Amino acid sequence: DKAGHKHFMAKEIAEQPVVLANTLANYLTANGEITLPDPGIDFTAIDRLTMVACGTAYYACLTAKYWFEQIARLPVEVDVASEFRYREPPIPARTLALFVSQSGETADTLAALRYCEGKADKIMSVINVPESSIARESDLALPIFAGVEVGVASTKAFTCQLTVLLMLVLKAAKARGTITDTQMADHISALRSLPALMNLGIEQGEAMQSTARKLAEARDILFLGRGVMYPLALEGALKLKEISYIHAEAYASGELKHGPIALIDKSVPVVVMAPRDTLFDKTISNMQEVMARKGKVALISNAAGIEEAGDGTWAQIKMPDCPDIVAPILYAIPAQLLAYHTAVAKGTDVDQPRNLAKSVTVE
Numbered sequence: 262d263k264a265g266h267k268h269f270m271a272k273e274i275a276e277q278p279v280v281l282a283n284t285l286a287n288y289l290t291a292n293g294e295i296t297l298p299d300p301g302i303d304f305t306a307i308d309r310l311t312m313v314a315c316g317t318a319y320y321a322c323l324t325a326k327y328w329f330e331q332i333a334r335l336p337v338e339v340d341v342a343s344e345f346r347y348r349e350p351p352i353p354a355r356t357l358a359l360f361v362s363q364s365g366e367t368a369d370t371l372a373a374l375r376y377c378e379g380k381a382d383k384i385m386s387v388i389n390v391p392e393s394s395i396a397r398e399s400d401l402a403l404p405i406f407a408g409v410e411v412g413v414a415s416t417k418a419f420t421c422q423l424t425v426l427l428m429l430v431l432k433a434a435k436a437r438g439t440i441t442d443t444q445m446a447d448h449i450s451a452l453r454s455l456p457a458l459m460n461l462g463i464e465q466g467e468a469m470q471s472t473a474r475k476l477a478e479a480r481d482i483l484f485l486g487r488g489v490m491y492p493l494a495l496e497g498a499l500k501l502k503e504i505s506y507i508h509a510e511a512y513a514s515g516e517l518k519h520g521p522i523a524l525i526d527k528s529v530p531v532v533v534m535a536p537r538d539t540l541f542d543k544t545i546s547n548m549q550e551v552m553a554r555k556g557k558v559a560l561i562s563n564a565a566g567i568e569e570a571g572d573g574t575w576a577q578i579k580m581p582d583c584p585d586i587v588a589p590i591l592y593a594i595p596a597q598l599l600a601y602h603t604a605v606a607k608g609t610d611v612d613q614p615r616n617l618a619k620s621v622t623v624e
């Protein structure tokens with residue numbers, strides 16, 4: 262049932278504020294404690310994490326790496342499952358292996374998990390399907406409570422994965438003493454503000470539609486982001502190529518001058534994901550290098566960011582102000598909606614893109 266939407270993907274994007282509030286309710290107590298299912302995990306007994314996944318779930322891991330390292334001071338390695346499983350990576354003592362999968366049945370991710378059995382101290386997973394193989398074979402499986410995701414392109418599962426991962430990071434930080442009570446309270450209230458912020462983000466649909474109609478004419482599109490926005494740029498590019506079939510690539514904005522800037526000319530739109538945060542000035546200086554070469558910049562930022570750097574850009578998408586910590590979760594909305602509206606403008610089969618399956622159970 263598409264609940265009045267034209268596509269399941271549109272429905273699943275729109276329901277994120279409600280779905281995510283439910284995910285939060287499953288992990289947060291009234292007084293702001295984060296509870297994990299039994300048997301829980303002792304974060305003082307591990308020194309590092311290795312995270313493994315595919316596709317969008319892999320980008321959720323990449324985002325979580327920034328959080329785990331900055332907030333819980335835990336070193337994290339992230340890999341795509343198809344590479345990890347055949348590399349025979351050494352797994353040092355006191356390693357937590359963490360697998361992220363919507364379906365819980367992705368063949369490469371499951372094989373990577375089995376490789377870690379008997380090597381990692383603990384095997385954990387973040388899954389949407391509690392009865393799945395990956396959930397069953399983990400010491401601890403954290404459900405994301407996204408509900409059934411029908412659209413082949415993952416949307417609500419991604420934001421719910423990020424939300425559960427962030428709560429896990431906060432839990433780890435608390436156990437390891439790397440976060441103050443005030444910081445913890447701020448982060449919890451940031452999480453609680455997310456459903457309302459996402460609603461405000463979704464209300465910017467009009468600006469996203471008009472930008473998408475312009476993107477639909479392009480042959481190649483670049484996405485740029487820095488810090489936690491880099492994995493979001495990767496996710497925006499993946500979503501766009503999956504459903505609109507337009508070639509899209511994402512780069513960490515600092516990498517631009519190491520090669521990809523050679524691609525820039527007046528026919529290449531560049532989507533820049535940059536809330537007004539501590540890295541904003543750096544990203545904007547990369548954006549200006551694009552504009553100096555006539556690249557068409559679509560800037561996704563908050564009011565302060567657009568005020569400061571929006572002049573002369575080709576398109577602007579305004580996101581509500583949000584605490585830095587939850588920005589990657591909020592900025593998933595424009596990444597998804599830009600891809601969705603571009604695909605609709607091109608008339609492609611949004612829910613069933615060619616050559617793709619919802620669950621990749623063969624390698």
Ligand code: F6R
Nearest residue numbers: 316317318362363364367414415
């Ligand atoms: C992208 C997408 C895929 C999946 C990937 C992993 O929109 O849906 O990239 O994220 O196939 O699937 P799961 O999470 O089921 O392991």
